Every structure is written in structure tokens, then in C-alpha cells.
Amino acid sequence: MRKSYKIRLLSALIFVFVLYIFSLSGCDNQEINTYYSTRHVLSGMNNIDLEKYEEAIADFDKAIKLNSNNASAYEQRGLAKLGLGFYQESSRDLNKAIKLDPDNAYAYKLRGFSKHHLGFYQEAIADYDKAIKLDPNNTPAYYLRGSVKYQLKQHFLAIADFDKAIKHNPNNAKAYALRGLAKSQLxxxxxASRDLDKAIALDPDNADTYKLRRLEKSLRMQHEKN
Known part of the structure; x- marks a missing residue:
């Protein structure tokens, strides 16, 4: 109890000291709010890394309350909501982030992911297109766009995206796995077998890849019977 009191007292003293420094430097309330808003964003990002998504959202709520134009706060809150599967709420936050920062490739990629899970496939592809246009080296955007095209049975187009994802990151096991499945459909x-073997070699602990290889073998056996 005594230790907790000392910690709270120390935190209060630090807070007063920071305010004193701001007053000496001539900072106004808006600058102070911006500073603390950024601190809440950093705290929220740390909570995302720890997969504490609800705590992260609380941090971003505080950041936005202090600075309603903090694009990073909306972007990261959208990411935290993705972690909880709140795709519609995530999309709303990412809409705001993009409105505040129209050149934010990462926000477009995240919104594309939300749209994909909501079943808005063409809108998802459009967001991935924009993310790639803003950042041509955006490896995840190529992979994610390819996964949407695969789901739409656009297998040649999907393979082209997986090719680009692998070119940018030769260790992308997921891209090899889905490229293998797309090739088996063709x-x-x-x-297809070589791609799936490569995916397993890169990520031998991923159970989903083994399921995809079994699916590929099933498709091949059906083809051979016919």
C-alpha cells in the first residue's frame, strides 16, 4: 500500500513537472493536449502488441478526446477493433483516419481487411489497390488482395498478386500456400505441390498449411479419377 502511494505521488510530481516545463516554453493547452494524446496512442500501441485490445481501445479513446484530429489514434483504434473482430466499427475508425490523412497506405490496407471480412470484396480490392499505389512495396497488401481474388475465383489474378508478395518477401509462407491452392484450382x-511444400518448410508449425495441402491432394485425386 505504501509502495503504491509512493508510485502515485511520483507520477503526480512528474505530471506537475511536465506542465511546468510546458508553461516555461510557452505551450498552450492545444499543444499540451496533443502531447498527451500522442502518449495515449503510444500506450495503446503497446497494448496492441500485448494483444490487450480492450485496454488499447480505452487508450485511443482518451487520445481522441484530447485531440479529435489525431489520425494515428483512429487508425490504431481501428486496428485494435480488428483484433476483436469488430469489423464495422473498425471500418468507421479507418474512414476517419483516411479522411484526416488521405495518404495513409496502412489505413487503406487495414480498411481493406475489414471490408473483406464484411463481404465487400470489390471495396476491399479498391482499398488494397490504393494502399499499393501509395506504397508499392506493401507486401501484405499484395497478399491480402490476392486472397480476395482467390475467394472470387480469379485464380490467375490471385497468383499474380501472390507472385508479387513473394518477390517482396521470399519467406511469406502464407503467400506460397494460397498460391499453391490457386494453382491446384487451375x-x-x-x-501447387511445390508451393505448399515450400510453405510448410517456411512455417512447419502452421496447421492451416497442412490442411491446404490435404485439400490440394484431394483436388488432384479428383482430377485423376475424372
């Missing part, structure tokens, strides 16, 4: 079974 009857390219040997290439």
Missing part, C-alpha cells in the same frame, strides 16, 4: 498440380 490444374497445375506439380507447381
Amino acid at each position: 490444374g497445375l498440380y506439380q507447381e
Whole structure:
């Protein structure tokens, strides 16, 4: 109890000291709010890293209350809501982040992910297109756009995106796995098998990849029977 009191007292003294420094430097309330808003964003990002999404959202709420134009706060709150599966709420936050910062490739990529999970596939592709236009080296955007195209049975287009994702990151196991599955849908079974073997070699602990390889073998066996 005594230790907790000392910690609170120390925090209060630090807070007073920071305010004193701000007053000496001639900072106004808006600058002070911006400073503390940024601190809440950093705290929220740390909570996201720890997968404490609800605590992260509380941090971003505080950041936005202090500075309603903090694009990073909306972006990161959208990310935290993605972690909880709140796709509609995430999209609303990312809409705001993009409105405040129209050149934010990361926000477009996140919104594309939300739209994909909401079933708005063409809107998701449009967001990934924008993310890639703003950042041509955005490896996750190529992979995610490819996954939407695969779901739409646009297998050649999906493979082209997976090719680009692998070019930018040769260790992208997920891109190899889905490229393999797309190739199997086109009857390219040997290439598909090589891609899935590569995916397993890169990420041998991923159970989903083994499921995809079993699916690929099932498709190949059906083809051979016919």
C-alpha cells in the first residue's frame, strides 16, 4: 500500500513537472493536449502488441478526446477493433483516419481487411489497390488482395498478386500456400505441390498449411479419377 502511494505521488510530481516545463516554453493547452494524446496512442500501441485490445481501445479513446484530429489514434483504434473482430466499427475508425490523412497506405490496407471480412470484396480490392499505389512495396497488401481474388475465383489474378508478395518477401509462407491452392484450382498440380511444400518448410508449425495441402491432394485425386 505504501509502495503504491509512493508510485502515485511520483507520477503526480512528474505530471506537475511536465506542465511546468510546458508553461516555461510557452505551450498552450492545444499543444499540451496533443502531447498527451500522442502518449495515449503510444500506450495503446503497446497494448496492441500485448494483444490487450480492450485496454488499447480505452487508450485511443482518451487520445481522441484530447485531440479529435489525431489520425494515428483512429487508425490504431481501428486496428485494435480488428483484433476483436469488430469489423464495422473498425471500418468507421479507418474512414476517419483516411479522411484526416488521405495518404495513409496502412489505413487503406487495414480498411481493406475489414471490408473483406464484411463481404465487400470489390471495396476491399479498391482499398488494397490504393494502399499499393501509395506504397508499392506493401507486401501484405499484395497478399491480402490476392486472397480476395482467390475467394472470387480469379485464380490467375490471385497468383499474380501472390507472385508479387513473394518477390517482396521470399519467406511469406502464407503467400506460397494460397498460391499453391490457386494453382491446384487451375490444374497445375506439380507447381501447387511445390508451393505448399515450400510453405510448410517456411512455417512447419502452421496447421492451416497442412490442411491446404490435404485439400490440394484431394483436388488432384479428383482430377485423376475424372
